[in-house]
Amino acid sequence: MRLGKTWTGAAAAFCLSGFMATEAEAIESCVASLKQQAISAGVRPEIAERMLSGAAYDEKVIRFSTAQPEFKTEIWDYMAFLVDAERIRDGKALLKKHARTLAAVEQRYGVDRHVVLAVWGIESDYGNFRGDFYTPHALANLVCAGQRRQKYFRGELIRTLQIASRGDVAVNDFKGSWAGAFGQTQFMPSTYNSLAVDFDGDGRKDLVNSIPDALASTANFLKNAGWRDSRLWGFEVKVPKGYSGPSGRKKYASMATWTKRGLTNVDGSPFRSRQETALIRPAGVNGPAFLVTRNFQALRSYNASTSYGLAIALLSELVSGGEAFKTPWPTNNPGLSRAQRLELQKLLNRNGFDVGEPDGKVGPLTRAGIRKAEAKYGMPVTGRPSWNVYYALGGR
Numbered sequence: 001m002r003l004g005k006t007w008t009g010a011a012a013a014f015c016l017s018g019f020m021a022t023e024a025e026a027i028e029s030c031v032a033s034l035k036q037q038a039i040s041a042g043v044r045p046e047i048a049e050r051m052l053s054g055a056a057y058d059e060k061v062i063r064f065s066t067a068q069p070e071f072k073t074e075i076w077d078y079m080a081f082l083v084d085a086e087r088i089r090d091g092k093a094l095l096k097k098h099a100r101t102l103a104a105v106e107q108r109y110g111v112d113r114h115v116v117l118a119v120w121g122i123e124s125d126y127g128n129f130r131g132d133f134y135t136p137h138a139l140a141n142l143v144c145a146g147q148r149r150q151k152y153f154r155g156e157l158i159r160t161l162q163i164a165s166r167g168d169v170a171v172n173d174f175k176g177s178w179a180g181a182f183g184q185t186q187f188m189p190s191t192y193n194s195l196a197v198d199f200d201g202d203g204r205k206d207l208v209n210s211i212p213d214a215l216a217s218t219a220n221f222l223k224n225a226g227w228r229d230s231r232l233w234g235f236e237v238k239v240p241k242g243y244s245g246p247s248g249r250k251k252y253a254s255m256a257t258w259t260k261r262g263l264t265n266v267d268g269s270p271f272r273s274r275q276e277t278a279l280i281r282p283a284g285v286n287g288p289a290f291l292v293t294r295n296f297q298a299l300r301s302y303n304a305s306t307s308y309g310l311a312i313a314l315l316s317e318l319v320s321g322g323e324a325f326k327t328p329w330p331t332n333n334p335g336l337s338r339a340q341r342l343e344l345q346k347l348l349n350r351n352g353f354d355v356g357e358p359d360g361k362v363g364p365l366t367r368a369g370i371r372k373a374e375a376k377y378g379m380p381v382t383g384r385p386s387w388n389v390y391y392a393l394g395g396r
Contacts, residue, residue, distance in 0.1 A: 030144035080335030091319035109219035135174035159189035183207030234292030
């Protein structure tokens with residue numbers, strides 16, 4: 001998709017080459033240029049001024065832009081805090097509360113209601129946490145101080161201001177991720193423009209305050225990404241010991257072929273499905289294995305991460321009354337749920353490893369405290385919120 005007019009002049013050269021003066025002066029100069037570019041792109045001047053005024057250098061945004069947790073966290077840690085007892089319980093309650101809306105969304109877009117609900121749960125904890133960053137300021141940082149994809153983030157920023165200028169989302173409602181995703185199911189502004197829908201019929205595509213709009217837009221995204229309700233996302237399987245055949249999420253084969261290769265359902269029974277599937281082993285040969293359909297690609301496309309796709313898949317199974325994966329993750333030091341992470345922070349403080357006010361979020365201060373605790377107790381020093389350090393500190 002085209003991102004608009006090409007930058008010219010000193011401001012453009014500055015924004016793409018890094019700081020040339022002090023951080024404060026640099027951001028101020030770059031943001032002033034961005035305001036004018038937004039106005040030229042049709043944004044109302046007062047909207048550009050309100051949404052970009054006060055934008056300052058944000059070290060956290062820049063730091064996060066170099067390392068996403070999907071690619072740095074072990075899958076058993078990732079799954080432990082994303083698919084915990086609290087999220088499953090809340091999902092089941094919301095499945096009943098929004099049954100009519102979810103049924104209508106499923107009928108309109110042909111996407112399993114449990115999957116739509118699971119995306120909502122994973123992305124924002126069902127709307128309870130939508131991010132720490134004001135979207136226009138985060139995007140301005142990525143344009144003016146980021147090290148990569150500045151043109152892309154500039155386009156996303158302009159689109160954010162255009163959405164507000166049209167009146168679809170209020171100026172103060174743009175709270176989201178460091179990368180610019182916002183709303184109950186965390187759409188990037190360009191995705192919003194192409195796939196958001198007005199499902200409640202009020203004339204606005206409001207993914208922040210309208211649950212029907214957010215859920216329907218998510219279903220529309222998944223449908224556009226290739227989801228078909230005639231297919232499962234996939235299922236856990238048993239792989240014969242010493243298997244050396246093909247694997248990988250794009251290496252599809254018939255069920256008859258997988259049977260010939262020695263695979264079975266996880267309980268050892270033969271396959272009944274006739275769908276084409278691909279074998280994935282996200283934790284290696286000693287962890288769970290799955291045959292996934294092209295629907296899994298649709299899940300994965302939401303955040304370009306196999307761990308993320310599996311988190312949606314597992315949560316959708318569990319909120320619908322299904323079972324957890326049978327094969328354990330290959331670790332004797334599993335990850336912690338959100339409640340356990342919060343308790344870990346309290347334990348760290350209680351034992352003299354100051355990590356600040358407990359909030360359940362594992363940031364640099366918490367990881368530093370964990371490293372000190374690991375060193376004290378003779379553990380490998382990793383900074384990882386694991387069961388072993390939790391137990392050593394008195395967790396149960």
